[in-house]
Amino acid sequence: MGVKAKKRDLKLNHGDEEEETGRNALPKTQGQAKEHIEQLQRLQEKDPEFFEFLKEHDKELLEFDDEDVDEDADDGKEDAELNENDKNYEPEVSEEEEEKPYKKVITTELVDSWCHSIEENGKLAALRSLMKAFRTACHYGDDNGDDSSIKFSTMSSNVFNKIMLFVLSKMDGILRKFLKLPSSGGKKETIQELMTTKQWKSFNHIVKSYLGNALHILNQMTDTEMISFTLRRLKYSSVFLVAFPSLQRKFIKVALHFWGTGGGALPVTSFLFLRDLCIRLGSDCLDECYKGMYKAYVLNCQFVNATKLQHIQFLGNCVIELFRIDLSIAYQHAFIFIRQLAMILREALNTRTKEAFRKVYEWKYINCLELWTGAVCAYGSEIDFKPLAYPLTQIISGVARLVPTARYFPLRLRCIKMLNRIAASIGTFIPVSMLLLDMLEMKELNRPPTGGVGKAVDLRTILKVSKPTLKTRAFQEACVFSVIEQLADHLSQWSYSASFFELSFAPVVRLRSFAKSTKVQRFQKETRQLIRQVEANSEFTNERRKSICFLPNDPAVSSFLEDKKKLGTSPLSQYVSTLRQRSRQLTDSLSESSVLVGEHGSVFGKSGSDSEDEDTGGREGTSVFSSTWLPGSDSKTKHPEEKKSKKKKRKMEQQDKAAPRDEDVVEDLVLSSDEDDEPLNNSSAESEDDEDVKPVRKQAQKLKAPARGSKKKNRSPANKAKKRKTSR
Template identity: 70%
Template structure:
């Protein structure tokens, strides 16, 4: 610093000291006038209420012996304590630091509009940089360290925040692609890998990283599902850039998986589409993490189930199956490991035969995992990468069905049979499930009269085990027998066009006739007879055509037997199975209607999404209804419910009422002019000590503190004592 600079600095310090001296003198003169006014108030009190004046004279004589000199001395002491002269070198250093500290610009709507117009019309790079700085400020608003002095801009209003967010999320992908000379949409990981070595990437990669990093930060701050959905939907177009930032890619994967598993409304769908796009575009870089993460999230969500949650679990399972299709060879490796884990749990239960081991198998988490891999094998049964998994999974499901062969686990066994029928139909492989079903019919619980009454309707899809009283009800017996007939008809209908149907259906036919004779329930007898007639009719149907064939049973030509009739579904069992499926669907719909529905459209997925939601998604794409002007990060105005606001208002009114009641105890004539400032200085005592009697640092003591305030406290205290004394007398 030159000589001129030092002279200017000294002149500035002298001016500051003169201003402080003037402030001191004005404070002292003001305190003198207040002291004189207080003295006159005490004299008026003597004339107005001599009895109370005598009480003060007797108990608090020091309060009446008030002088102006004492007041002046106290004020001078306070001011001198508060003002500490600074050494010239230290002062100059502090001033230099203050001058070096950058002043931040407050962002306004006009500034944002000018940046947006410059970017749209001219593609101004400086406007892009300014907008990205503002975007960073907006995304970090409300953070603990959000008041960072290094940022060029300070936080704006909520309307400006929303304008910045809408423009950046809607336009930044196109802007970045134009700067980096990329196609307007799409792309693969190789595109970014080739781009990294170019000059464009070196110049503009910081903008890409800033956009993705700040958007990820604000995603973690948001609580509104529509805002999160819109943000993820826009970021999906820029997911290709994550190939250059592996750490950001992992963080985005975790965030999307969290929203997929826990989100409501359209958020799970949007999150899944983001993950799927990530897997397709980035390939092996994120496949392992996505497959492991989505399976783990599925397991966490399917630990408990009820009639309402069934559709949601089915939706989550369909998402996992769809994501596996992004890379089947990689998916096979993960599926093999996960299915082997299930086999290990079952093997432990078979060997140890303890309740704890059985419980690990007979729980919703285990059964839903079997359902998931059954769906995956059915979806990709024609693929060579997935078909080998059908055999081990079939063995596991059969073992689970036979693990505890009691009537209380009828619902679980029926679920296992359904899974086996699905695998058999998709892989065109014979699986002997008829024995599992016929064993159920021969159990005494279904052959004895229902001693438990009619009972409530039982939804076998939503339970794995029933209690003992339910076993003896008519409703449970009917549900079990009807389900067994339906699944047995489904199994036999799959092979109703086989040249060996007569031999295949012989044992089931014999055991069905035995059950029909032994059961004492007419409804069950009627249902079984109808199935027997259909099996016999189908045997005649196949035997008639089998008479004209010339090939041997092991001839490959046997595969084409009744192929035309199979395409038309002409066999008696196929038509009968269709009727049973319609009846089962009607029964399922009735049970769903009687179940409690939680939340509007909370469990509606797939083709049941109403058109209203589709229209809402179209409007949400514009963003105007998403980022409204009442939200900022860290200040979620929507979370405060009207009921909570009412309770807060009531609480404030109650506190106000209590405060007024306390103040009414004070004699009105003794309320001095400085009492209004009492609440601001309650924590500072007249002698410069806090409530604990410790000296208060000079910074805590205000130079503008008024001495009469402290005197008024003493007067009020004396007034309360006087009133108590009067009441006791």
């Protein structure tokens, strides 16, 4: 008999078994699985050559995993035990064998008896009954069709709450007691050793049912408090996911979604779940969590305003904190992502097209630089992360010099802040002063403001300013004060260095020339004050330098003025502290009247939501699951509160459309006009005329026209009556 004929017969036998199971509509049981494995073993003994041939050419016939059998395959075995041991079960009543079994209604007394049997007597039959009820609760409202394995049909909201609270609160301790594990904690090595025992084979389906059904209801919930409570309780059982890689990937995906888009305390709870999972499982899930969190961070930072800025900073801090678990693996991911940023910048430098410039000068790219700057500042002293400081510094410097025009002053200031942070964290000199002094010499800051006073400009929430804003007095003041603040911060980092006099000589010369050329007294005052502080700091270091006897290349240079540095007594350090206080006050005043810059609002929720996690941590969940919510069709619909809020928003929008436009709105239109269709090349950016302002002026004239006309032609009934009286 040939090999092909044997293979065909084996496939036909296997196909007959599948047809029989298809006709009966019954799942494969563990007995059939064992019979199939024994058949393959007999084949290996009788015809080893044919068995080896199948291994090489058709592995599907040989691969068979007991874990792939559905959890409902044990129902027959469990039902037999339940009918013998559990008195709460009623016998199934059926007229014919082909009819569906009787489905029982779950009551509170039944649930209480199960819970009592599990806690007091540790009965396995009661535990299995409770897990079936938990499965029914999690899948309540789903289209189960003619599934005969479900023994329970309906339940009230009180029963649902009781089952959910008991299972989520107690199941971790119950499983650990049955599996003889520590009451808390554990790592993947413990579960891997447990998986080889007979005890795990008898309980693994219960663990899988608990985690799988909990995952299902997480996808059905819409209330943030319920999701937070469920994730907080599942965190204690996260170590069991070592045995179920498919469930592990699904849990990571769901937690990442809640972390990036959730409101209230849900992002914090989701991050703590992911962090605990990475600590316990190690490298098995670190790669997936690093990639997923970075992707979620990029999706959330495409648009920025004053309120969403806090949410983006929170997400970045979470990513940096997760890197702490394993810096060697984090370095590999950081190197790849920083290299992608470098390739985007190289394309912009080589092609110098409008599309290539936009890929760099957008919030997504800048916020990624902010993220890696924070990571380098946090772990710059570590051996794993310190090599990333140099390429990141080169990228940030290239971005700052890419388009050196006044309209991109906010972006350049952000880049300079990043460079100052990196220099302070790793203790390495970075030439930042030239980038700042070049900004002071641009003609836009030396001309008188033709656009009037203008509104206060929040440089934290914009990357590019419009042409009308460029000519306002508020923008010029914000730029000059920011340049002086960053230059003072840069020089203060080296205010205790023995070479401070040489380092500050060129900046002082250029600051004096700016103070002479500018005609604005406020700028002259700020610049001369900085010059005086730099000169005083030079005298401070030169006096001490006279008494030293070591050479510049001596290692003792690092200990120069080390005691003064800890106290922060240099003139420049004290001056920088006053500048930071002034900047903080200005930021607070701007945040009170913040204006939306991006297209979307904050997804982080209301302020102060981080403290909700501490408040709800001590609860047992009674207030969380006390509502009449049941999973199913109702859970997928939107809450009435959301519907009411949407109706209110629509009414507000209609009122805004119907309300008359005043001159303040016109001023906002003029100040926020920023045409992105113009090229970003250096030559074209400076030689553009004011053509992009013309559409805005036309719009302003249209908005002003009805107001002017309304004064001339006021045809209200009261005015008509007045005219009639005067005519009489």
